[in-house]
Amino acid sequence: MDLHPIAGVVWYAIGRFYEAQDGQQLDLGYFAHLGGLGPLFNGPPGEATAFFTFRAEPFRVQTLQNGDLSVSLDATGVFTLYLNREPCGDFADPDTFSRGEPIATFERFSTAVGTTVGPLASNLFSAALRSSRDFVFGGGTWNLARLVPEGITQLGTASTTALPPPRGYKAVRAFVGSAMALGARRG
Template sequence: MDPHPIAGVVWYAIGRFYEAQDGSLQDLGYFAHLGGIEPLFAGPHHGEGSAFFTFRAEPFTARKFQNGDLSVSLDATGSFTLYLNREPCGDFSRPETFSRGEPIATFQRLSSVVGTSVGPLGTNLFSAALRSSTPFHFQGRSWNLERLLPHGITQLGVASTTAMTPPTGFKTMTPFVGSAMAAGGSVRWP
């Protein structure tokens, strides 16, 4: 397993942002592509309930600004973990299901994340360094995201600004997709 080419697309993430009653945020979801690992889904139906690989961020807070018709949020640095779910059970109405698997990697965002919304769409861009990685076996192969993504990722996200009905304990829930590229070079921690 060789490192992904620098700036090569390494994952497509499908997820949701959740805002808790206390105003803290978190994002979680699953992968539709993950660096050549196959299969990503159990069975023919592709979605959170059949995804072998999921992610969940630690809760964070965001500062919000307005610039004309642009809504801007500045998310604090934080971490998110990727999980292998040998028995997929993801359910967007139960956020805890996305962190039930085996932790296989943790990433740390390198700086604040600026998200911008206008009309029905929002975007964000961030880089994250790989903080830890655990080797794992899946479908007869050995994997380690440290070998695949030694310098981390840069992800561009697109989200809807239309809130969905959130599960109990949350004020809002909005869907997003993220496309990540392999980062190159050495990482300098802030």
């Protein structure tokens, strides 16, 4: 089956930011919408039933203060999308989000900027599609290169309310993100 870039949102990501004891951060989660794929869950929607997950490689964050705004600058980095034929996501065990088959890898090609004020934070980043492969799902053959050949731009919203961190981490925050396909590069 063929995925086509659309002039709208190509994915909704639901996830969490994890801060390790050494200060490095990563984000991971699952998709509530992913192009034309579906169904995305093996049961009631949630991380434990999600067929498609993602996980970033750890990165460092630099924080700046501008009045009552806290601005974070996340280094460029890589994240991978996975197909989990037997969903097993569990936010208490971050490794469960990278147990599936890797189907695509993206690289943020510029610093991600996040702003925190009050109980919410927002961030914006673009990422280039670095690799993708065909996979069979729902009776069809898919490849994310057909949906987002150049990559994505994602706008996210996060809570500043701390969640209980799993062992090995000192802080966790929930977020959601909406991504649109990047247009073709010219010149």
